[in-house]
Amino acid sequence: METFRFRLIDTAGGEIGIINDLRPTIQVGERVQLPDGSIAPVVEIYDDEDGREGNVQATLVIEE
Numbered sequence: 001m002e003t004f005r006f007r008l009i010d011t012a013g014g015e016i017g018i019i020n021d022l023r024p025t026i027q028v029g030e031r032v033q034l035p036d037g038s039i040a041p042v043v044e045i046y047d048d049e050d051g052r053e054g055n056v057q058a059t060l061v062i063e064e
Contacts, residue, residue, distance in 0.1 A: 007059040008034065011043065016062070018054055026060060040064055 044061035
């Protein structure tokens with residue numbers, strides 16, 4: 001089963017970490033599981049193909 005990597009940052013811009021998810025894309029309003037096991041909604045998405053680091057699909061801004 002393939003997984004996809006997403007970078008998580010909080011609304012202040014602090015990096016939370018990188019997660020693996022079964023979904024190839026995640027939309028604003030969907031929930032993701034954080035590295036600590038808690039769940040948070042996605043409030044913004046940065047999908048800059050040229051600026052991707054760490055082989056991630058996108059950077060997700062979450063509200064903690």
